[in-house]
Amino acid sequence: xxxxxxxxxxxxxxxxxxxxxxxxxxxxxxxxxxxxxxxxxxxxxxxxxxxxxxxxxxxxxxxxxxxxxxxxxxxxxxxxxxxxxxxxxxxxxxxxxxxxxxxxxxxxxxxxxxxxxxxxxxxxxxxxxxxxxxxxxxxxxxxxxxxxxxxxxxxxxxxxxxxxxxxxxxxxxxxxxxxxxxxxxxxxxxxxxxxxxxxxxxxxxxxxxxxxxxxxxxxxxxxxxxxxxxxxxxxxxxxxxxxxxxxxxxxxxxxxxxxxxxxxxxxxxxxxxxxxxxxxxxxxxxxxxxxxxxxx
Amino acid sequence: xxxxxxxxxxxxxxxxxxxxxxxxxxxxxxxxxxxxxxxxxxxxxxxxxxxxxxxxxxxxxxxxxxxxxxxxxxxxxxxxxxxxxxxxxxxxxxxxxxxxxxxxxxxxxxxxxxxxxxxxxxxxxxxxxxxxxxxxxxxxxxxxxxxxxxxxxxxxxxxxxxxxxxxxxxxxxxxxxxxxxxxxxxxxxxxxxxxxxxxxxxxxxxxxxxxxxxxxxxxxxxxxxxxxxxxxxxxxxxxxxxxxxxxxxxxxxxxxxxxxxxxxxxxxxxxxxxxxxxxxxxxxxxxxxxxxxxxxxxxxxxxxxxxxxxxxxxxxxxxxxxxxxxxxxxxxxxxxxxxxxxxxxxxxxxxxxxxxxxxxxxxxxxxx
Numbered sequence: 017x018x019x020x021x022x023x024x025x026x027x028x029x030x031x032x033x034x035x036x037x038x039x040x041x042x043x044x045x046x047x048x049x050x051x052x053x054x055x056x057x058x059x060x061x062x063x064x065x066x067x068x069x070x071x072x073x074x075x076x077x078x079x080x081x082x083x084x085x086x087x088x089x090x091x092x093x094x095x096x097x098x099x100x101x102x103x104x105x106x107x108x109x110x111x112x113x114x115x116x117x118x119x120x121x122x123x124x125x126x127x128x129x130x131x132x133x134x135x136x137x138x139x140x141x142x143x144x145x146x147x148x149x150x151x152x153x154x155x156x157x158x159x160x161x162x163x164x165x166x167x168x169x170x171x172x173x174x175x176x177x178x179x180x181x182x183x184x185x186x187x188x189x190x191x192x193x194x195x196x197x198x199x200x201x202x203x204x205x206x207x208x209x210x211x212x213x214x215x216x217x218x219x220x221x222x223x224x225x226x227x228x229x230x231x232x233x234x235x236x237x238x239x240x241x242x243x244x245x246x247x248x249x250x251x252x253x254x255x256x257x258x259x260x261x262x263x264x265x266x267x268x269x270x271x272x273x274x275x276x277x278x279x280x281x282x283x284x285x286x287x288x289x290x291x292x293x294x295x296x297x298x299x300x301x302x303x304x305x306x307x308x309x310x311x312x
Numbered sequence: 313x314x315x316x317x318x319x320x321x322x323x324x325x326x327x328x329x330x331x332x333x334x335x336x337x338x339x340x341x342x343x344x345x346x347x348x349x350x351x352x353x354x355x356x357x358x359x360x361x362x363x364x365x366x367x368x369x370x371x372x373x374x375x376x377x378x379x380x381x382x383x384x385x386x387x388x389x390x391x392x393x394x395x396x397x398x399x400x401x402x403x404x405x406x407x408x409x410x411x412x413x414x415x416x417x418x419x420x421x422x423x424x425x426x427x428x429x430x431x432x433x434x435x436x437x438x439x440x441x442x443x444x445x446x447x448x449x450x451x452x453x454x455x456x457x458x459x460x461x462x463x464x465x466x467x468x469x470x471x472x473x474x475x476x477x478x479x480x481x482x483x484x485x486x487x488x489x490x491x492x493x494x495x496x497x498x499x500x501x502x503x504x505x506x507x508x509x510x511x512x513x514x515x516x517x518x519x520x521x522x523x524x525x526x527x528x529x530x531x532x533x534x535x536x537x538x539x540x541x542x543x544x545x546x547x548x549x550x551x552x553x554x555x556x557x558x559x560x561x562x563x564x565x566x567x568x569x570x571x572x573x574x575x576x577x578x579x580x581x582x583x584x585x586x587x588x589x590x591x592x593x594x595x596x597x598x599x600x601x602x603x604x605x606x607x608x609x610x611x612x613x614x615x616x617x618x619x620x621x622x623x624x625x626x627x628x629x630x631x632x633x634x635x636x637x638x639x640x641x642x643x644x645x646x647x648x649x650x651x652x653x654x655x656x657x658x659x660x661x662x663x664x665x666x667x668x669x670x671x672x673x674x675x676x677x678x679x680x
Contacts, residue, residue, distance in 0.1 A: 207409035211423035212397035225413040
């Protein structure tokens with residue numbers, strides 16, 4: 017207590033410093049979320065003008081909707097594949113880079129930039145890159161017409177989405193994982209080499225266990241992010257099509273709420289998605305986080 | 313003596329280095345061509361100041377550093393192009409380099425596991441080594457839960473569990489505090505006596521070298537200054553570098569000039585009779601100088617600058633013809649508050665070195 021009070025003699029200063037950030041988070045995150053939870057128990061009129069308390073009727077309606085479950089499954093598939101790839105690919109790159117490269121500070125900065133590119137911009141770029149007529153896979157179609165058709169084939173559209181998402185995640189995860197790898201002392205590699213472990217064996221026995229904290233961080237961030245940030249990509253690349261094949265929950269909420277004016281249904285789905293993400297993160301911390309060794 | 317001791321003693325191999333060089337580029341030569349032979353079962357300490365190439369030499373023997381030229385033989389086998397795992401060496405690192413995510417048992421068993429040894433045999437081997445090093449109660453702990461000395465023992469255990477032909481130590485005691493360093497030194501000496509592994513131990517600490525080594529290899533800028541027993545190195549240093557590096561305080565080195573019959577200090581005082589002419593460097597150990605004695609040789613006058621009482625003995629620093637000379641005297645000797653001392657340099661205790669090369673000139677004062 018004494019050390020804390022000597023460190024922060026003014027008890028209002030810390031609160032003052034945190035206040036702007038807290039204000040933003042409350043105003044643009046907690047208020048809307050609680051609003052959505054609140055609305056999910058009401059039947060809301062599309063153009064305003066009164067609402068009616070209906071208890072769990074909204075939940076019953078949403079949970080019995082086949083399209084909701086389909087979108088839910090697609091969300092999970094997207095989450096698992098996209099975030100695994102968004103961690104795995106940078107991991108491979110980082111292990112390779114760690115063998116020789118010492119990254120300079122400017123290089124690290126340049127690498128993080130794509131993290132700052134808006135999802136919509138990435139979407140526009142990838143819509144062009146994977147365009148079946150002029151994109152990089154267009155030559156496939158000249159060999160066998162129709163083999164690459166993200167506008168018609170749901171799987172192709174899904175692959176496009178995943179590729180765009182993974183591309184956006186690579187730089188940040190790469191930098192985090194590489195930093196983890198580079199903080200492993202050189203003598204640790206030497207000790208393993210003396211113990212007879214070759215380069216491949218060292219990756220699995222020494223390097224991966226020692227960067228578990230970094231792997232865990234990137235995985236948790238990826239899992240939560242892939243659920244929500246896919247929206248911008250879907251909106252710019254596929255609009256949820258073809259035939260709903262890329263309608264993830266986050267996009268379905270937007271369409272239901274702002275195109276279909278089913279405000280209550282959208283609120284209910286938001287509440288469900290929110291609870292899902294919270295449970296998922298909690299589970300990760302509970303089952304993975306606890307087994308991680310932070311000691312060096 | 314148990315099975316592990318016998319196995320290591322049997323595996324102990326000699327190390328022969330022939331024309332070994334290390335250069336990062338033609339301008340930065342770390343080790344010029346070196347030839348040396350370390351006998352099987354011998355404890356060799358490689359001693360030198362930082363940057364003298366001693367760690368590089370060790371890493372080249374281990375296979376962690378490429379050789380630029382020459383050969384390394386372990387036993388009769390040429391190993392300079394082999395992977396570390398095929399050389400039969402084990403190493404203890406300065407920061408121990410234990411795997412933090414593995415228990416003490418897993419740390420020690422790792423090399424056996426990589427080598428594909430059966431689980432039961434692994435457990436047996438680790439248990440034997442753990443017992444020998446007093447680690448049996450800590451096998452389930454992680455390195456982070458151990459003290460510095462215990463980690464050190466785990467690192468040693470990890471090295472000897474493989475029954476290596478050669479045991480390499482890279483300044484393993486420098487991270488420990490003074491008391492623990494002393495204890496570990498005794499433990500290491502005891503361990504070596506029991507298992508008899510060929511040991512190469514790199515350090516910059518002369519006390520470790522003197523107490524542990526069968527033979528000391530002194531390196532200076534990658535060159536071997538002297539390779540001999542601790543006793544020979546202390547009493548017959550081969551060069552000024554060695555003389556100054558060994559001993560605390562180190563040997564006094566004074567510039568002298570021979571006039572054909574006697575050696576004179578810079579201020580003209582005669583310290584010894586010798587039929588020599590020209591410039592030399594004269595060495596004498598602090599404990600060999602006689603204060604106020606009338607032994608053989610000539611008495612010289614020196615001004616007392618300061619004294620340090622260390623309990624077991626006192627160290628006097630005196631000004632002798634412009635050079636500071638250190639003298640070790642019995643504690644409490646009656647020299648208090650005197651400004652001028654009469655010193656005797658017993659001829660049998662003098663060392664003479666070439667002024668230009670710094671190499672010793674043996675037999676300059678008759679038989680030594």
